[in-house]
Amino acid sequence: MNFNEQTLTDAAVARLDGCTDPRLREIMSSLIRHLHAFVRDVELTESEWFEAIKFLTETGHRCDDKRQEFILLSDTLGVSMLVDAINHRNPSGTTDTTVFGPYFVAGAPELPHWGHIAEGLPGTPCYVSGTVRDTNGQAISGAIIDLWQTDGVEGLYDVQVAGDTMFGRGRVRTDAQGRYAFRTVKPISYTIPADGPVGRMLRMMGRHPWRPAHVHTMLQCEGYRSITTHLFVKGDPWLKSDAVFGVKDSLVVDFVDRPAGPAPDGSLSEVAFCEAHYDFVMARA
Numbered sequence: 448m449n450f451n452e453q454t455l456t457d458a459a460v461a462r463l464d465g466c467t468d469p470r471l472r473e474i475m476s477s478l479i480r481h482l483h484a485f486v487r488d489v490e491l492t493e494s495e496w497f498e499a500i501k502f503l504t505e506t507g508h509r510c511d512d513k514r515q516e517f518i519l520l521s522d523t524l525g526v527s528m529l530v531d532a533i534n535h536r537n538p539s540g541t542t543d544t545t546v547f548g549p550y551f552v553a554g555a556p557e558l559p560h561w562g563h564i565a566e567g568l569p570g571t572p573c574y575v576s577g578t579v580r581d582t583n584g585q586a587i588s589g590a591i592i593d594l595w596q597t598d599g600v601e602g603l604y605d606v607q608v609a610g611d612t613m614f615g616r617g618r619v620r621t622d623a624q625g626r627y628a629f630r631t632v633k634p635i636s637y638t639i640p641a642d643g644p645v646g647r648m649l650r651m652m653g654r655h656p657w658r659p660a661h662v663h664t665m666l667q668c669e670g671y672r673s674i675t676t677h678l679f680v681k682g683d684p685w686l687k688s689d690a691v692f693g694v695k696d697s698l699v700v701d702f703v704d705r706p707a708g709p710a711p712d713g714s715l716s717e718v719a720f721c722e723a724h725y726d727f728v729m730a731r732a
């Protein structure tokens with residue numbers, strides 16, 4: 448009883464005395480202390496408090512099986528990348544990780560060497576290849592790489608387009624020499640969904656919703672730590688201000704423009720294309 452500005456925080460934390468889960472207790476007491484410190488720091492007004500409640504309510508209402516506005520909120524506030532950094536302090540020399548994002552769909556088809564993940568999609572034809580190795584430089588064969596990206600003209604994922612057609616997705620497997628190769632269309636920069644409360648928040652903060660062009664990759668192989676990351680397109684204007692803080696120098700790849708002619712898969716391309724090369728390094732589990 449009689450709690451005041453000075454005593455309320457300790458009192459709220461003390462209510463965890465009956466909590467038997469030590470990790471939950473650690474998390475909730477820290478959360479309460481940080482929330483209270485924040486309210487004190489900005490001296491939150493009652494109307495600002497109510498705006499925050501309305502914002503969070505609207506954020507919840509914008510979530511469904513296709514859209515996750517809370518993840519978008521976490522991404523745009525840098526929380527997702529902080530969780531990623533804390534959870535992937537991998538040995539040096541391994542491929543850097545980055546944000547998972549909301550557009551992964553399980554069940555993409557496994558494709559042969561030089562298989563096409565974006566057959567028929569508009570955009571510049573693109574050939575991507577490289578190797579997967581361990582930290583000693585040994586080839587890893589049988590690693591599965593999940594790939595997903597937008598089309599090359601509108602910058603939309605399949606799940607953002609009406610209908611159930613899967614596009615811009617596939618899985619490739621490394622061969623005995625640890626090599627992988629796939630065809631796609633050159634990814635382009637796109638905006639994260641900005642028509643909801645998170646988009647409004649970004650505008651009010653003077654921020655833009657753009658992500659630099661990238662291909663999502665997720666590598667899995669038994670005995671190795673999985674890697675979820677992107678290959679970003681060198682030269683993209685949004686690399687330095689990615690709306691979700693996902694860019695790392697080591698993930699920026701030269702997508703080299705080539706004229707029509709012999710293509711990396713041994714075929715003859717009748718149109719200009721681009722070519723990218725990237726070598727992944729996985730750590731033992």
Ligand code: BEZ
Nearest residue numbers: 522546548549550639691
């Ligand atoms: C993405 O790259 O797909 C993504 C990541 C975070 C928020 C929205 C989209």
Ligand code: FE
Nearest residue numbers: 548550661663
């Ligand atoms: Fe993406």
